[in-house]
Amino acid sequence: MITLDGVHKSFGANRVLRGVNLTIPTGESMVIIGGSGTGKSVLLKCILGLVHPDSGTIAVDGKDAGTAARDAFLARFGMLFQGGALFDSLPVWQNVAFRLLRGSLKRPKAEARDIAIDKLRRVGLKPETADLFPAELSGGMQKRVGLARAIAAEPEIIFFDEPTTGLDPIMAGVINELIREIVTEMGATAMAITHDMSSVRAIADHVAMLHDGIIQWTGPVSEMDATSDPYVQQFINGRAEGPIEAVR
Amino acid sequence: MSVTRLLARLGRQVLAALAAIGRVAIFAVEAVSHLLRPPFYLKEFWQAVLHIGYFSLPMVGMTALFTGGALALQIYAGGARFSAESVVPSIVAIGMARELGPVLGGLMVAARVASSIAAEIGTMKVTEQIDALTTLSTHPMKYLTMPRVLAATLSVPVLVAVGDSIGIFGGYLVGVNRLGFNGATYLQNTRDFLEFWDIASGLWKGAAFGFIVAVMGCYHGMHSGRGAQGVGRATKSAVVSASVLILATNYLLTEVFFSA
Numbered sequence: 396m397i398t399l400d401g402v403h404k405s406f407g408a409n410r411v412l413r414g415v416n417l418t419i420p421t422g423e424s425m426v427i428i429g430g431s432g433t434g435k436s437v438l439l440k441c442i443l444g445l446v447h448p449d450s451g452t453i454a455v456d457g458k459d460a461g462t463a464a465r466d467a468f469l470a471r472f473g474m475l476f477q478g479g480a481l482f483d484s485l486p487v488w489q490n491v492a493f494r495l496l497r498g499s500l501k502r503p504k505a506e507a508r509d510i511a512i513d514k515l516r517r518v519g520l521k522p523e524t525a526d527l528f529p530a531e532l533s534g535g536m537q538k539r540v541g542l543a544r545a546i547a548a549e550p551e552i553i554f555f556d557e558p559t560t561g562l563d564p565i566m567a568g569v570i571n572e573l574i575r576e577i578v579t580e581m582g583a584t585a586m587a588i589t590h591d592m593s594s595v596r597a598i599a600d601h602v603a604m605l606h607d608g609i610i611q612w613t614g615p616v617s618e619m620d621a622t623s624d625p626y627v628q629q630f631i632n633g634r635a636e637g638p639i640e641a642v643r
Numbered sequence: 644m645s646v647t648r649l650l651a652r653l654g655r656q657v658l659a660a661l662a663a664i665g666r667v668a669i670f671a672v673e674a675v676s677h678l679l680r681p682p683f684y685l686k687e688f689w690q691a692v693l694h695i696g697y698f699s700l701p702m703v704g705m706t707a708l709f710t711g712g713a714l715a716l717q718i719y720a721g722g723a724r725f726s727a728e729s730v731v732p733s734i735v736a737i738g739m740a741r742e743l744g745p746v747l748g749g750l751m752v753a754a755r756v757a758s759s760i761a762a763e764i765g766t767m768k769v770t771e772q773i774d775a776l777t778t779l780s781t782h783p784m785k786y787l788t789m790p791r792v793l794a795a796t797l798s799v800p801v802l803v804a805v806g807d808s809i810g811i812f813g814g815y816l817v818g819v820n821r822l823g824f825n826g827a828t829y830l831q832n833t834r835d836f837l838e839f840w841d842i843a844s845g846l847w848k849g850a851a852f853g854f855i856v857a858v859m860g861c862y863h864g865m866h867s868g869r870g871a872q873g874v875g876r877a878t879k880s881a882v883v884s885a886s887v888l889i890l891a892t893n894y895l896l897t898e899v900f901f902s903a
Contacts, residue, residue, distance in 0.1 A: 476771045480772050481772075481775075482767075482775070483772075493779050497682065498682070498780050544779075
């Protein structure tokens, strides 16, 4: 279970997070929605320790994320980055097996390659893809490779940062379905941040809406459409009028 | 009032410069500290040796060849004013080994390597590859910075040694073919006047310059701003700061090595 309690983060005068309280139960898939620049990525990076919160606590299974042993802590996570964040200098299979080729999870090279090819197959890519370089792949294939890398070491918790950004609607649907299938079959705790409502409906068990640095609403995805919360209603219906100020 | 404002602005700039020096120093110390703590990424180290050292050989070699030749012509022309043309072989050798080999080699490596390191790491930063490294339990300083710093510190002295040899050979070619020196006498003069410390001091300078080049490339890459403009600015800053630091360090090391 991931618990955030009163998390604050500012960049200079810009107060991005102003007291975020959120609980993500083990094995659940939580999707954080919110407009661009509302601090969704910052929130995710705070949990991973890539950004240090100014105050508040973040705990994973009751252990403070700030004081946990870094390697053991990060070994529990997999992450799919918005742009894939694949390493240009490495072929696809070494990207996927990166964690398996070094550090505490190191395996023999042949075994790591077999696992990488297996994970590539799981995300719908052929074994021939393994020896290509990221620059030779389309945007959709890069997302799939990023997803294969995120699940390569069988993490307990998987984060998805804008998983469908930059993809056409059909490819976005394919990636959403893949994420849902993989999270379900692995039994992993998942947290995704997105402003793509099709992703929300495909991936989420629970939804939380981040606005003005706090969680404005949270609840099961089945209750999202029926909620009377004006922030959620404006966001999910894409209305220019409402409590969320839209810059024209 | 305007004087106060001027002084305040000056003070802010001095403080900003001191803060930048402090940040670079802390970065350099952290990079060195990773040399002493496992894990070590040997594959990345050898790749860095290849990129920084081996692939810089043609550029450093060409620079040294033409510099050695030009140096021979200048010394001959200058020496002719007081009938000292015979000093050409010894001055070319000493000049290349002590100063021109390490300084020009360092500057050429700064242009080629500091820029490419800053651009590569800067691009990795803006495309979240550095964050990805961290989430994959790999310390970016250990994986990206340490292999490059170690490779540059060890490779540039080798480049300087090769550059010295080629520079002296350039002087020999011009001396023998253009200025009428006897080949055997030219080489004998070079051997007689060149001392061990002339060469060793240049190699130590090369190690210092290699360290500077890699640290400045990595530092500016890691602190790159967003987008293409941010990476471009990081690349430019890496080359400029590495070049200026090489020239300043060269003066300091010359004072340390050769002041009476």
